[in-house]
Structures are given as C-alpha cells and as structure tokens.
Amino acid sequence: xxxxxxxxxNRITKTGKRIMLECSQTKGHDRMYWYRQDPGLxxxxxxxxxxxxxxxxxxxxDGYSVSRQAQAKFSLSxxxxxxxxxxxxxxATRGPLSDTQYFGPGTRLTVL
Amino acid sequence: xxxxxxxxxxxxxxxxxxxxxxxxxxxxxxxxxxxxxxxxEAPTFLSYNVLxxxxxxxxxSSFLSRSKGYSYLLLKELQMKDxxxxxxxxxxxxxxxxxxxxxxxxxxxA
Numbered sequence: 001x002x003x004x005x006x007x008x009x010n011r012i013t014k015t016g017k018r019i020m021l022e023c024s025q026t027k028g029h030d031r032m033y034w035y036r037q038d039p040g041l042x043x044x045x046x047x048x049x050x051x052x053x054x055x056x057x058x059x060x061x062d063g064y065s066v067s068r069q070a071q072a073k074f075s076l077s078x079x080x081x082x083x084x085x086x087x088x089x090x091x092a093t094r095g096p097l098s099d100t101q102y103f104g105p106g107t108r109l110t111v112l
Numbered sequence: 113x114x115x116x117x118x119x120x121x122x123x124x125x126x127x128x129x130x131x132x133x134x135x136x137x138x139x140x141x142x143x144x145x146x147x148x149x150x151x152x153e154a155p156t157f158l159s160y161n162v163l164x165x166x167x168x169x170x171x172x173s174s175f176l177s178r179s180k181g182y183s184y185l186l187l188k189e190l191q192m193k194d195x196x197x198x199x200x201x202x203x204x205x206x207x208x209x210x211x212x213x214x215x216x217x218x219x220x221x222a
C-alpha cells in the first residue's frame with residue numbers, strides 16, 4: 001500500500017462549487033503539506049501543518065482552506081472554485097528526524 | 113524568500129552525461145534538494161546537500177557551493193527512463209519550508 005494517498009485522483013468541477021481534496025498517510029509523520037503545480041511555475045506551497053493544532057499559510061493560500069483532522073489526515077478545500085485553480089495538487093509529509101518530503105500521487109483538478 | 117533558477121529544458125543522448133545547474137538566492141539557507149518527477153507522477157527524492165561538495169549516489173551526483181548559491185545535478189550513463197523533470201528545491205533555515213524551482217525537463221534520445 002502507498003504511504004501517502006490522495007483522493008480523488010482526478011476531478012472536474014464547475015466555477016463556484018466547493019471542493020475538498022483529501023490526503024492520508026501511514027508514515028507516522030507529523031508534518032504535512034499541500035502544494036499546487038502549474039506548468040512553468042513549479043511547486044508552490046499552499047498550506048502546511050506541523051501537527052494537529054498547528055496550521056500555517058504558505059505562499060499562495062488565498063482561496064484555499066485546510067483541516068488537519070488527525071495526524072494522518074490533511075484536507076484541502078476550495079470554498080468556491082475558480083478556473084485559475086485548475087492545477088495538479090500534491091500532498092507531502094515529513095517526519096521530525098527526516099530531511100526528505102514524501103509526496104502523494106497528486107490530484108488533477110479542472111475547474112470549468 | 114527564495115529565488116531559484118534552473119534551465120527549462122535539456123536534451124541528451126542515451127549513455128551520455130548531463131549536468132543540470134541550479135542557482136539560488138535565499139535569506140536563510142538550510143539545505144538543497146533534488147527531486148525527479150516523471151510526467152503526471154509525484155516528485156521523488158534524489159539527493160540532499162547541506163555542506164559544500166559533491167554527494168554521489170550511483171549514476172547521480174549532486175554538488176553544492178553555498179558561497180556561490182549554486183548547485184548541479186549530474187546524471188551519468190543516461191538511460192531512457194531518466195527522461196523526466198528534475199526539480200531543485202531550497203530549504204529555509206527558519207521554518208524548514210521548501211521552495212522549488214520550475215524544474216528542468218530532460219529528454220534522453222536513443
């Protein structure tokens with residue numbers, strides 16, 4: 001089984017709809033991250049969390065919110081989706097003694 | 113903040129060597145990472161440098177010069193499966209966040 005899973009893997013929605021992307025991990029890591037990836041722009045950090053009670057904004061948090069329901073789960077919500085939120089979204093985790101972030105398989109979101 | 117630059121594309125022949133350069137400007141440096149990403153897939157960790165010098169891992173090596181704000185990833189004995197995007201990322205020493213470059217797409221030709 002994969003250590004970091006994301007659901008859904010693909011989603012097409014319409015402008016104005018509320019969307020939730022979910023991330024779960026079995027690595028026992030305390031740190032979790034949400035990124036979006038756009039062609040030519042690389043990965044950009046949306047939100048990150050160091051534990052259940054610690055949520056922090058990244059460089060592009062406007063239009064997004066997150067929830068850390070448990071150490072293993074970190075959800076990203078788009079309250080009212082807009083077309084420029086069309087992107088590939090990745091969840092990542094990191095343990096306290098690890099230098100490496102481990103990425104989930106990604107969610108491809110299209111907002112029409 | 114971080115400002116990270118790497119070439120957009122590179123092409124090389126199977127069996128050859130390719131060097132991907134990465135330059136960065138940062139307010140607080142705490143390590144440089146290289147990730148490999150095949151099209152439509154998740155980035156996977158390749159290497160990590162925090163001190164100056166060369167780190168070698170099989171066919172892949174990574175070099176860091178902190179005084180120059182410069183790193184490179186060296187891919188030797190290229191194989192077709194090495195065709196991918198290579199991402200340079202710098203970690204901030206204050207909050208341990210990673211900032212990524214836009215990635216370099218390497219195409220390996222027979």
